[in-house]
Each structure stands twice: as structure tokens, then as C-alpha cells.
Amino acid sequence: MFKDFVILVLALSSCFFFLVGTTGLIRLPDVFSRMHATTKSDTLGAGLALLALIVYKGVDPVSLKLLVVLVFIMVTNPVAAHIISKAAYDKEIGKRKEGPDADI
Template sequence: MIKDIIILLLTLSSLFFFMVGTVGLIRLPDVFSRMHATTKSDTLGAGLGLLALIVYKGLDPVSLKLMLILVFIFITNPVAAHIIAKAAYHKKMRNQKEDDHGTV
């Protein structure tokens, strides 16, 4: 019973952070703001979702694999965002705004 409540809370928290990242991607004006919103919230959302799966499986070899995936996501997501931000900075995409059609 308590395990189910913990899994439910972790899953709902995960979905909330994914939703926040999606809203940030749609609403924010430039590349850097969008990337910041999606990177932070999607990393946390994926972490909470994987943590819910780890709690669901219990002590199992699958849980170890899920923990390794979690560590991999926590390392690669910020690094990938940093590399994309650096490329956007060098491409002079600092002050670009969307036009009427939603494209840069």
C-alpha cells in the first residue's frame, strides 16, 4: 500500500516536470531559455520516473540497470545541453526571436 503511494507520487511528479518542460519549450522566447527549461525539467522528470520504476521492481538486477540508466541520464543531459548552447552561441543565435509562423 505505501509502496504503491510512493510509486504514484514519483510518477505524478515525473509527469509534472515533463509537462513543465513542454510548456517551457512552447512559451519561452529564445533558444537558450528553451534549452534551460527542457534540460532541467526533463532530467528531473526522467530521474523521478526511473526512480518510480526502481521502487516498483525492488531489489532486482533490473533495478541496477535502471540505476545505471539514471546516472547516464544525469551525466549526459546537462553535457549535451551545454554543447548545444555553445554551438548556438557560436552561430550567433543569441537574440533571435520567432516570426509569425513559429520558426526562427
């Protein structure tokens, strides 16, 4: 019973963070804000979903593989977002326009 409750809380938390990240992607104004919202939320959402799966499987070789995937996502997702945002900054993609012709 307690195990099911923990799995439910982790899965619902994961869905919440995915929803927040998607909302941030749609609503935020520039590329850097969007990237920050999606990177943080998707990393946490994926981490919580994988933790729910680890709790569901219990002590099993599959749980060890899921843990490896979790660590891989926690390391690579922020690094990839940093590299993409650096490239956007260098190409001035996310620069806000000033004046009457600015996109709102």
C-alpha cells in the first residue's frame, strides 16, 4: 500500500513538472527563458518518472539500468542545454529587439 502511494506521488509529480515545462515553452518570451524552463522541468520530470519505475520494480537488474539512465539524464540534459544556449547567444538568436518593430 505504501509502495503504491510513493509510486503515485512520484508519477504525479513527474506529470506536473512536464506540464510546467511545456507551459514555460509556450508562454515565455525568449529562447533563453524557454530553454531554462524546459531543461529544469524536463530533467526533474524524467528523474521522478524513472524513480517511480525504480520503486515499482524493486531490487532488480532493471532498476540498476534505470538508475544508470537517470544519472545519464541528470548529467547530459543541463550540459546540452548550456551548449545550445551558448550557440544561440553567439549567433544572437535570443536577442530582444528594442523599438517599434519589436515582436511582443
